[in-house]
Amino acid sequence: xxxxxxxxxxxxxxxxxxxxxxxxxxxxxxxxxxxxxxxxxxxxxxxxxxxxxxxxxxxxxxxxxxxxxxxxxxxxxxxxxxxxxxxxxxxxxxxxxxxxxxxxxxxxxxxxxxxxxxxxxxxxxxxxxxxxxxxxxxxxxxxxxxxxxxxxxxxxxxxxxxxxxxxxxxxxxxxxxxxxxxxxxxxxxxxxxxxxxxxxxxxxxxxxxxxxxxxxxxxxxxxxxxxxxxxxxxxxxxxxxxxxxxxxxxxxxxxxxxxxxxxxxxxxxxxxxxxxxxxxxxxxxxxxxxxxxxxxxxxxxxxxxxxxxxxxxxxxxxxxxxxxxxxxxxxxxxxxxxxxxxxxxxxxxxx
DNA sequence: GAATCGTGGTC
DNA sequence: TGACCAAGATT
Numbered sequence: 001x002x003x004x005x006x007x008x009x010x011x012x013x014x015x016x017x018x019x020x021x022x023x024x025x026x027x028x029x030x031x032x033x034x035x036x037x038x039x040x041x042x043x044x045x046x047x048x049x050x051x052x053x054x055x056x057x058x059x060x061x062x063x064x065x066x067x068x069x070x071x072x073x074x075x076x077x078x079x080x081x082x083x084x085x086x087x088x089x090x091x092x093x094x095x096x097x098x099x100x101x102x103x104x105x106x107x108x109x110x111x112x113x114x115x116x117x118x119x120x121x122x123x124x125x126x127x128x129x130x131x132x133x134x135x136x137x138x139x140x141x142x143x144x145x146x147x148x149x150x151x152x153x154x155x156x157x158x159x160x161x162x163x164x165x166x167x168x169x170x171x172x173x174x175x176x177x178x179x180x181x182x183x184x185x186x187x188x189x190x191x192x193x194x195x196x197x198x199x200x201x202x203x204x205x206x207x208x209x210x211x212x213x214x215x216x217x218x219x220x221x222x223x224x225x226x227x228x229x230x231x232x233x234x235x236x237x238x239x240x241x242x243x244x245x246x247x248x249x250x251x252x253x254x255x256x257x258x259x260x261x262x263x264x265x266x267x268x269x270x271x272x273x274x275x276x277x278x279x280x281x282x283x284x285x286x287x288x289x290x291x292x293x294x295x296x297x298x299x300x301x302x303x304x305x306x307x308x309x310x311x312x313x314x315x316x317x318x319x320x321x322x323x324x325x326x327x328x329x330x331x332x333x334x335x336x337x338x339x340x341x342x343x344x345x346x347x348x349x350x351x
Numbered sequence: 352g353a354a355t356c357g358t359g360g361t362c
Numbered sequence: 363t364g365a366c367c368a369a370g371a372t373t
Contacts, residue, residue: 036369043359043368077357080372114371134369153352181369190367191362221365222354250356298364299357339358355372362366 003144004167004176006200011179014186016041019048021178026100026125027058027092033117034085038078041185047076058098062089070253070336077339079253084112102126123173131164132177133157136184142216143188146205149217224303228265231257231308231344232280233292235351239326241319242335250302255335257308258324265294265305282318287311293348297340306340308348 001009015021018041020032031051035044050072055061061069066086073082088110092100100121101107108118119130131137141163142148148156168176187198193212195201206212234241234257242255260276268289271277278284293308327335329351337345 033369038356038368038370039358040360040368075358077359078370080356081370084371112371116370120369132369135367136369185369218366252356297357301355301357352373356370358368360367362363 003200003203004169004171004180007183008171008175008179010187010199011175011182015178015182016186018045019052020124024125026121028052029124030088030100030113030117030121031085033120034081034112035076037081037117039076044076047073058089058092058100061086062093066253067336071334074254074336075339075342079251081112083253087111088113100125102128104128104130120177123177127172127174129168129173131161131168131173132181133160133164134181134184136181136188137164139190139216140180140184140188143193143206143212144200144204146209146211146215148215222301224298224301226303226305228262228305229259229307230262230266230271231259231306231341232311233257233308233350234311234313234324235329236326238329238351240329240332240350241324242327242332243321243324246323250299251338253336254338254341255325255332256338256341258321265307268309271309279320281313282320283314286317287313293344295340295343297338297343304340306344308344 020028023029032044032048035048035051054072055064064086066083069086070079070082073079073085076082091110092098102122102125104118104122107113107121108115113121116132116134119132122128122130123132138160141160145163147159147163151159164180167180187194195204195207195212198204198207201207206215232241241258243258244255245251245253258280260271260274260280262271262274266274268291272284272287272289281287288311290310290312291307292310295306295308297304297306332345332350
C-alpha cells in the first residue's frame, strides 16, 4: 500500500470527531478554517460553536454589526481575521447570492483567505483536488521526505506543494486532505512525535536518519519589542471613558481606556508632565494620578507593559479628545477589548 | 520577502 | 519559567 492509502486507513481509525467535519456547508467550513488559522482546535472549538449559534448562516453574519462580530471573536487573537471574516461574508451575500463559489481561484480572492484556506474550502466543501499545505502537512512532509534542509524558502514551499499533489493523485481530495492534516496533528506532532507507534516510520527519512528532532528546520527566534502603555481610568457620573483603537497597530478595532505610550515604565510625575498627557486635558495640572494596577501581556511580537492609573480631575475639566466613549461602568464588557483589558476588568472594579 | 499580527497550552 | 508553537494571511 502506498503511503497516502496508509494515512487514510490510519485516519479512519483515529480521526477526532469535530463539528466542521460533519458538514459540507461551505459557510461552516470557511468559518472553522478562519478560526483555526494559527489556533489550536481546543482553543477555537468554543468560538466556532458560539459563532454558529449567533450567526447560523452567512447572511446573519453579514448583517451583524462590526462590534458584535469583534466581541464574539474577543480572546482569539489576530483580530484582522475577524474583520476579514465580516468583509467576506458581505461579499458572499452581495456578490455571490449567499453562496460560496465552487472555484478555488474565486475563493482565493476573498479577504482573509490565502492558499491554505482556499484549498481547504475547495476540497472539504466541494471535493476539488487542491492539496492543503498547512503547518501539520509541512511538518509531516519535511520529516517523511527530508524537505527543508537546504534551499530558499520559496523552493522549499514549492516542494511541499509538489509532494502534497503527488500524494493526493487521484484519491478523494476531501478525505485525503483531512487525513494528512490529522496525521500531522495527532501522530507526527512537533515535539516528541510518537514514532514508536507510527505505521509508516520505515519509509520516513527523518526516522531512518535520526533527524526527527531537527526537522522541520526551525526558524531563528525573533526579538520581542517592549512597549509601555499607560491607561487612564476616567470616571464621571458612573461612566468610564474608553476609545477604539483605529490606528494601524496591534489590537486594531478593539476598545481600551484612553492612554498614552511611553518609552519605558514611567512615574506619575513624568506622565503628568509629558506632552501627550497634557494634550488630553484642558487643565492637566488640576488632575491627580494614582497607580491602580500593572499588568504584563505577551503578544506574538511585542510585550505590553500596561500601567493603569486612576485619574482624579475637576468635574469641569475639558477633554481635548472627542473620540472617547463614556460607558456605564458595568457595560464595558459589551465592547470587544484586548486580553490585558479583560484581565484588568476581572481583577479591578472600575468606577 | 521578511516582518507583523494574540492567545493559551505545554514542557 | 521562559521558549516554543498552533488548521496562515497580509503588507
